[in-house]
Amino acid sequence: MTQGSVASGSRFLRACRGEAVETTPVWLMRQAGRYLPEYRELHEKYGFLTLVKTPELAAEVTLQPLRRFPLDAAVLFADILLPLEAMGLALRYEPGSGPIIEEPVRERRDVERLRTPPAREALGYVLEAARAVRAELAARPAAEGGPVPLIGFAGGPFTLASYAVEGGGSRDHRRTKALLWRAPDLWALLMERLTAVTVDYLAAQVEAGAQALQLFDSWAGALAPEDYRRSVLPWTRRIAEAVAGLRTPEGEPVPLIHFAMPSAGLLELVAEAGGDVIGLDWRLDLGWARGRLGPGRAVQGNLDPLLLAEAPRSLLEARVAAILEAAGPRGHVFNLGHGVDPATPPEHVAWLVEAVHRLGRRGGPEE
Amino acid sequence: MTQGSVASGSRFLRACRGEAVETTPVWLMRQAGRYLPEYRELHEKYGFLTLVKTPELAAEVTLQPLRRFPLDAAVLFADILLPLEAMGLALRYEPGSGPIIEEPVRERRDVERLRTPPAREALGYVLEAARAVRAELAARPAAEGGPVPLIGFAGGPFTLASYAVEGGGSRDHRRTKALLWRAPDLWALLMERLTAVTVDYLAAQVEAGAQALQLFDSWAGALAPEDYRRSVLPWTRRIAEAVAGLRTPEGEPVPLIHFAMPSAGLLELVAEAGGDVIGLDWRLDLGWARGRLGPGRAVQGNLDPLLLAEAPRSLLEARVAAILEAAGPRGHVFNLGHGVDPATPPEHVAWLVEAVHRLGRRGGPEE
Numbered sequence A, B: 001m002t003q004g005s006v007a008s009g010s011r012f013l014r015a016c017r018g019e020a021v022e023t024t025p026v027w028l029m030r031q032a033g034r035y036l037p038e039y040r041e042l043h044e045k046y047g048f049l050t051l052v053k054t055p056e057l058a059a060e061v062t063l064q065p066l067r068r069f070p071l072d073a074a075v076l077f078a079d080i081l082l083p084l085e086a087m088g089l090a091l092r093y094e095p096g097s098g099p100i101i102e103e104p105v106r107e108r109r110d111v112e113r114l115r116t117p118p119a120r121e122a123l124g125y126v127l128e129a130a131r132a133v134r135a136e137l138a139a140r141p142a143a144e145g146g147p148v149p150l151i152g153f154a155g156g157p158f159t160l161a162s163y164a165v166e167g168g169g170s171r172d173h174r175r176t177k178a179l180l181w182r183a184p185d186l187w188a189l190l191m192e193r194l195t196a197v198t199v200d201y202l203a204a205q206v207e208a209g210a211q212a213l214q215l216f217d218s219w220a221g222a223l224a225p226e227d228y229r230r231s232v233l234p235w236t237r238r239i240a241e242a243v244a245g246l247r248t249p250e251g252e253p254v255p256l257i258h259f260a261m262p263s264a265g266l267l268e269l270v271a272e273a274g275g276d277v278i279g280l281d282w283r284l285d286l287g288w289a290r291g292r293l294g295p296g297r298a299v300q301g302n303l304d305p306l307l308l309a310e311a312p313r314s315l316l317e318a319r320v321a322a323i324l325e326a327a328g329p330r331g332h333v334f335n336l337g338h339g340v341d342p343a344t345p346p347e348h349v350a351w352l353v354e355a356v357h358r359l360g361r362r363g364g365p366e367e
Helices: A011-016 A037-046 A048-053 A055-068 A082-086 A108-112 A124-139 A157-166 A174-182 A184-207 A225-231 A233-244 A264-273 A286-293 A305-310 A313-327 A346-359 B011-016 B037-046 B048-053 B055-068 B082-086 B108-112 B124-139 B157-166 B174-182 B184-207 B225-231 B233-244 B264-273 B286-293 B305-310 B313-327 B346-359
Strands: A091-093 A099-101 A150-155 A212-217 A256-260 A277-279 A298-303 A332-336 B091-093 B099-101 B150-155 B212-217 B256-260 B277-279 B298-303 B332-336
Touching: A011 A212, A011 A332, A037 A048, A037 A055, A048 A055, A048 A091, A048 A124, A055 A124, A055 A346, A082 A091, A082 A157, A082 A184, A099 A157, A108 A184, A124 A150, A124 A184, A150 A157, A150 A184, A157 A174, A157 A184, A157 A212, A157 A233, A174 A184, A174 A225, A174 B305, A184 A212, A184 A225, A184 A233, A212 A233, A225 A233, A225 A264, A233 A256, A233 A264, A256 A264, A264 A277, A264 A286, A264 B264, A286 A298, A286 A313, A298 A305, A298 A313, A305 A313, A305 A346, A305 B174, A313 A332, A313 A346, B011 B212, B011 B332, B037 B048, B037 B055, B048 B055, B048 B091, B048 B124, B055 B124, B055 B346, B082 B091, B082 B157, B082 B184, B099 B157, B108 B184, B124 B150, B124 B184, B150 B157, B150 B184, B157 B174, B157 B184, B157 B212, B157 B233, B174 B184, B174 B225, B184 B212, B184 B225, B184 B233, B212 B233, B225 B233, B225 B264, B233 B256, B233 B264, B256 B264, B264 B277, B264 B286, B286 B298, B286 B313, B298 B305, B298 B313, B305 B313, B305 B346, B313 B332, B313 B346
Parallel strands: A150 A212, A212 A256, A256 A277, A277 A298, A298 A332, B150 B212, B212 B256, B256 B277, B277 B298, B298 B332
Antiparallel strands: A091 A099, B091 B099
């Protein structure tokens, strides 16, 4: 280990690489979000898209949970659909419902019309937010877990494609599946464009300060494994290979967390596509997943988010301990199995972060 | 094999028992339903609850798909929530939305108020429909796959509990999970009552003519495996044990198909709870599931229902063949991974039944 390197010293980054850690690192998907009153205040004042598109506000929201809790990583506050907007699909967020894409992608001409502008031009506001967060993180006093790194992210290609084709959220992804079954060439063209934009966007995030990346292919679990293998895996593999070649401005490699949901039926295929860390949702046993993935692969997860919101503390503590026990001391990043539930009391999050650090400590420092 | 026995001669029942079959049997979840114009006609005329509660109509709907397609089993047209109504929970079906339970179960007094009337009294209309279907099936000329048996069913205890507690369908089952985490004694009391009613209901269906049973715990897959193990498995096991002790009036054992969804993360636990046949949804590889369940357990599934509705025939044929290949010649009941999608053209179902019988045939008859 290069003890002198700032990035290498972070507990989170060491866990991603399967290296020894003094205790298990923890961050939470949607840790910057609606369960925090200070987030709701900004959200009410500015609205979601303004928060996301104003670098100072996005940076502020990113840092809000870090001011409250000793989390082991910051995760950029952004939205997985921003690249779709950059590609020319007008995006609208209706309060109460999910995002809406006014003119969904249905025909060849819709796909051909999709632009692939460089992220530096089209998504500069995200990159500016990343730079601001990174600067603020660097200015913080050193924490026990080392400097807190910044995680960047992008939506996985199936999830982006589904939003683009369905025109918003979907329970069954019918049109998306129909497209990939009936028009595989057109599907490939769509995936090419999404992949190109995603690879460029992730590289730009790293250039702007992200030290790890997560690929959220949250909806890929709606596919039969054979459909995932044929229609998604080749493109996620390309993204994973591109990320493997990235280095931070400090010369560090950039771990990739690969998350699909539900993960159980796709586990080996998601791992085959790539990722240093495989994200696990709560509907599988983490120890079982480890057994299937083998010792060389780190895992992230996997507490039921509702358990954090609703369960009594004694049960919660037993489950956190069971996950840590199943994961073992190396190659585990503690997280929920999905995003923080908006009804979660912030003090539950405070307790969880403390509990993971307390229960994840096994003997003295191993370094 | 008792060649003389009517029930034993059925291809579907032989496959459930892991015995040799001349080709793979096939039936479809929701094979009696909205994709059939003759069903929609009756539905429009009478409404759902009248269809379900009028034995002649329920029998007619059950038999509709059998008149069109050489399916290997009939499945009773009923609703998993009928026992909840029998227990005292008023049920309403809103067109467009799902079922609504007016006064959901939230407190101890709500659970204590739940009645456990014998199915013969409270659900007599279902049993009468079963008798009518069975009589009509017995009068049919013998088919190549032997006499067509009748499958009865009930909702699994978690799924029933979730409807009762949430007051209808739910995406996250928050109140149900909160109940089982915060008030395990009350949860146990609720599960006791649901289990008692279910065991009695299934036995009554067998007495009325059902020759196999399916337990639909469709929502149990929303639970972390540890929650399923503690809060569901003990009761589903009790149901499975009760079914194992049942005999038809002809003295035949009654195979149980156990279906939870998504199945991948819970597979071993569902099998541990019981069932001669484990139902598989489409989001896992059937061959992989077989490997995990071992050769002694039959499986049912697992084509994506949207594939049947939307995919071109050449792709469909390749996927059907792949499922049959992965399953091997014994202990497989072909089915979709979930119910028939209402937009499925009936001619696709006709094609599928023919294709399974054609592709599932391996050499001459093995008996």
